[in-house]
Amino acid sequence: MVIKITNTEEMRAIEAAADEAGISYQTMMERAGQAAAERALQLIEHLSDPRVTVLIGPGNNGGDGLVTGLLIKQANEAADVRFYLLTERPEDDPYIPVIHEVGLFTALASDDGDKRVLRNMVASSDLVIDALFGIGIRLPLRDEAAKVLRAVRRGLLDREKEHKEAETWSINPAQAPSEAGSGVKILAIDGPSGLDFDTGQIDTTALTADETVTFIAAKYGQLLFPGAQSVGQLTVANLGIPDKVKELKSIEATLLDAATVADLLPARNQDSNKGTFGKAMIVAGSVNYVGAANLAARSAYRSGVGLVSVASARPVAGMLAAATPEATWVLLPHDMGVVSDGATDMFFEEIGKYSALLIGPGMGQEDTTQRFLFQVLDHNRKQAVPKRRGLGFANLPPANDTEDDKAEASELPPLVIDADGLNMLSKEDEWWKHLPENTILTPHPGEMARLTGLSIEEVQKDRFGIVSEKAKEWNTIILLKGAHTLIAEPKGRVTALPFKNDALATAGTGDVLAGLIVGLLAQGMAPYDAACAGAYLHAFAGEFAAQALGPRSVIASDVIDALSSAFKALTPA
Numbered sequence: 373m374v375i376k377i378t379n380t381e382e383m384r385a386i387e388a389a390a391d392e393a394g395i396s397y398q399t400m401m402e403r404a405g406q407a408a409a410e411r412a413l414q415l416i417e418h419l420s421d422p423r424v425t426v427l428i429g430p431g432n433n434g435g436d437g438l439v440t441g442l443l444i445k446q447a448n449e450a451a452d453v454r455f456y457l458l459t460e461r462p463e464d465d466p467y468i469p470v471i472h473e474v475g476l477f478t479a480l481a482s483d484d485g486d487k488r489v490l491r492n493m494v495a496s497s498d499l500v501i502d503a504l505f506g507i508g509i510r511l512p513l514r515d516e517a518a519k520v521l522r523a524v525r526r527g528l529l530d531r532e533k534e535h536k537e538a539e540t541w542s543i544n545p546a547q548a549p550s551e552a553g554s555g556v557k558i559l560a561i562d563g564p565s566g567l568d569f570d571t572g573q574i575d576t577t578a579l580t581a582d583e584t585v586t587f588i589a590a591k592y593g594q595l596l597f598p599g600a601q602s603v604g605q606l607t608v609a610n611l612g613i614p615d616k617v618k619e620l621k622s623i624e625a626t627l628l629d630a631a632t633v634a635d636l637l638p639a640r641n642q643d644s645n646k647g648t649f650g651k652a653m654i655v656a657g658s659v660n661y662v663g664a665a666n667l668a669a670r671s672a673y674r675s676g677v678g679l680v681s682v683a684s685a686r687p688v689a690g691m692l693a694a695a696t697p698e699a700t701w702v703l704l705p706h707d708m709g710v711v712s713d714g715a716t717d718m719f720f721e722e723i724g725k726y727s728a729l730l731i732g733p734g735m736g737q738e739d740t741t742q743r744f745l746f747q748v749l750d751h752n753r754k755q756a757v758p759k760r761r762g763l764g765f766a767n768l769p770p771a772n773d774t775e776d777d778k779a780e781a782s783e784l785p786p787l788v789i790d791a792d793g794l795n796m797l798s799k800e801d802e803w804w805k806h807l808p809e810n811t812i813l814t815p816h817p818g819e820m821a822r823l824t825g826l827s828i829e830e831v832q833k834d835r836f837g838i839v840s841e842k843a844k845e846w847n848t849i850i851l852l853k854g855a856h857t858l859i860a861e862p863k864g865r866v867t868a869l870p871f872k873n874d875a876l877a878t879a880g881t882g883d884v885l886a887g888l889i890v891g892l893l894a895q896g897m898a899p900y901d902a903a904c905a906g907a908y909l910h911a912f913a914g915e916f917a918a919q920a921l922g923p924r925s926v927i928a929s930d931v932i933d934a935l936s937s938a939f940k941a942l943t944p945a
């Protein structure tokens with residue numbers, strides 16, 4: 373299943389087309405309620421008599437909530453399901469009579485002036501389902517809606533306080549008996565009410581959901597901050613909308629999923645040797661930033677590439693060689709530990725043997741390094757250079773290579789530019805004119821700000837718009853890092869990652885990402901696919917590392933160590 377990302381206008385058009393194709397609005401609502409109920413039942417399955425409060429709004433989001441509540445009760449007779457209505461439902465609502473028939477408790481906000489009933493309902497709940505507003509909202513929230521959400525927050529605080537008072541002290545908080553099963557969960561239908569589904573802006577009274585179940589497609593606002601912070605874990609239920617609905621099919625923005633990444637990864641041939649899986653060259657490191665090259669090289673190796681070489685100033689290689697025994701080295705001429713003029717010639721003697729190239733991590737931004745970068749980018753690719761051997765620690769004969777003098781054909785292999793490489797680009801006017809086709813740039817928001825001349829806030833506010841526009845303007849692949857990393861290419865495709873994980877917000881994880889991408893590129897993946905798969909596996913590894921170590925303590929090396937778990941989970945033996 374390919375998961376699309378839409379704005380609300382596109383979603384309305386898809387709904388109408390699905391209705392036209394024979395899936396009525398009511399059918400969609402019932403399937404939406406079914407999907408939300410499935411998640412809700414999982415959230416309460418450990419409780420013997422769970423109490424569930426469903427907040428119901430006036431529109432279809434409220435309708436989804438009514439179906440959800442009814443289905444929870446149907447599936448779990450022991451559940452105490454009660455509804456809190458912001459306003460009277462429309463006269464023709466088909467679900468209200470059923471709720472009365474089944475005898476479930478309902479309260480109406482206008483009968484609950486001080487919202488004490490609501491506060492008590494929430495304070496005694498194990499699960500609160502937020503079905504007040506979905507994509508039909510127009511901010512700001514009106515008074516009564518804001519009052520209801522504030523009362524819910526007070527109810528949640530009451531619950532927390534009661535729990536704290538009941539607490540038992542223990543030297544290990546995880547062992548305190550009252551900790552187990554204490555928290556009330558919040559499940560948002562389509563998103564926390566108060567979220568702007570197009571921009572990610574969110575009303576200050578909105579609840580912070582543990583989980584959101586959304587329908588047919590993800591919405592931009594669920595992936596943009598600050599709103600994304602309150603969305604929690606996102607599930608997308610496609611509601612059986614057929615692929616032929618062209619309003620859905622034509623959407624170019626997608627949310628990447630594990631199955632898609634697994635399909636992208638190159639197959640592994642058993643009858644192989646290290647030459648089979650490509651060779652990655654990493655130009656990285658300088659005396660002040662030694663570790664970057666190491667992280668990138670180790671990460672590249674974990675991607676399954678046959679060989680990784682690091683080209684770096686000689687003293688850097690000297691410091692790192694023992695830490696990455698698998699890497700081979702190309703020792704570039706240097707001045708005080710920074711590559712010097714002359715490095716370019718040596719680079720071109722070597723590069724013909726490699727199937728992918730990464731330039732940038734930890735290189736510094738000295739003038740000579742900048743010259744080196746642009747000479748590499750501007751190299752006359754037809755120019756032959758005389759062959760010379762004996763560089764580096766390993767005088768590497770290309771494994772199983774029948775044409776071992778590829779140095780003659782010194783065309784650049786597929787290229788990734790990261791970190792200082794990007795910073796050096798941004799110092800030059802119209803730098804994008806120097807890039808070979810299909811180059812992958814991997815800026816974080818700060819580097820993107822430098823490349824675009826915008827502020828970081830401007831970049832973050834319109835991540836999708838800016839990354840798509842610049843990929844076209846610069847005719848290159850851009851991977852914009854951060855929570856919900858985006859990858860865009862000139863032809864209009866844009867892919868978002870589902871991950872937001874503060875465990876990755878630690879120095880060096882960017883080098884790990886760049887190494888992983890160049891490793892995949894070297895194995896022959898198409899550049900856009902390598903960027904997407906690399907970003908996914910990197911963030912997925914971050915999830916494994918966070919699970920094992922807790923997000924606070926994860927460091928970049930842990931992400932490298934967790935890469936094998938990520939690969940194994942995607943492609944089980």
Ligand SMILES: NC(=O)C1=CN([C@@H]2O[C@H](COP(=O)(O)OP(=O)(O)OC[C@H]3O[C@@H](n4cnc5c(N)ncnc54)[C@H](OP(=O)(O)O)[C@@H]3O)[C@@H](O)[C@H]2O)[C@@H](O)CC1
Pocket residue numbers: 383384387400401402404429430431432433434435436504505506507508509510511512513514517561562587588
């Ligand atoms: N997309 C899909 O495929 C599917 C969509 N489905 C579901 O439909 C949902 C969209 O439903 P929807 O269009 O009825 O809008 P909804 O979010 O319920 O809100 C509208 C109500 O809110 C009110 N209201 C608005 N702003 C307000 C404010 N600031 N403060 C206070 N009130 C405000 C507004 O009042 P009005 O402005 O009309 O006076 C109106 O009454 C969608 O999110 C999903 O859950 C599924 O059933 C199936 C598949």
Ligand SMILES: Nc1ncnc2c1ncn2[C@@H]1O[C@H](COP(=O)(O)OP(=O)(O)O)[C@@H](O)[C@H]1O
Pocket residue numbers: 791816852853854855856857871872873874875876877878879880881882883884885910911
């Ligand atoms: N909160 C977050 N959620 C998901 N991914 C994150 C988050 N913070 C950082 N990352 C990821 O971690 C990496 C950080 O890279 P970068 O900022 O270049 O760090 P460094 O230069 O120190 O290596 C990127 O892949 C980025 O997408």
Ligand SMILES: [K+]
Pocket residue numbers: 433502503504505506560561562563564565
């Ligand atoms: K909602």
